[in-house]
Amino acid sequence: MAITTSAKKAHRAGLRKKAFNDARKKNLREAIKGARTAPKGDTKSLAAAYKAIDKALKRGLIKKNTAARRKAKVAKLLKK
Numbered sequence: 436m437a438i439t440t441s442a443k444k445a446h447r448a449g450l451r452k453k454a455f456n457d458a459r460k461k462n463l464r465e466a467i468k469g470a471r472t473a474p475k476g477d478t479k480s481l482a483a484a485y486k487a488i489d490k491a492l493k494r495g496l497i498k499k500n501t502a503a504r505r506k507a508k509v510a511k512l513l514k515k
Contacts, residue, residue, distance in 0.1 A: 456494070456496060459487075459490060459491055459494060459496055460491070460496060462487050462490075463487045463488065463490075463491045463496070463497075465487075466480075466483045466484045466486070466487035466488075467484055467487070467488075467505065467509060469483065469484070470483070470484040470509045470512060470513060471509075471512060473513060475513060475514070476513065476514075477513055480513065481509060481510065481513050484505075484506075484509045485506060485509070488502050488505050488506055488509075489502070
């Protein structure tokens with residue numbers, strides 16, 4: 436357990452960041468799952484998946500190549 440004041444503060448900040456990151460990861464999973472179950476050519480679910488992937492990339496939850504791979508996979512699934 437943290438002893439110093441600064442360590443306690445860092446621990447609290449880490450917990451807050453973890454909550455935000457967990458929410459973003461959940462949103463990413465749900466958006467990709469929604470795109471997988473959407474009918475072919477559905478642009479709204481494609482846009483939602485792209486948005487979630489880009490936000491996860493921007494915040495450092497996934498790496499650049501992972502984001503590109505997931506975008507390509509979603510686009511391939513929803514291609515007409």
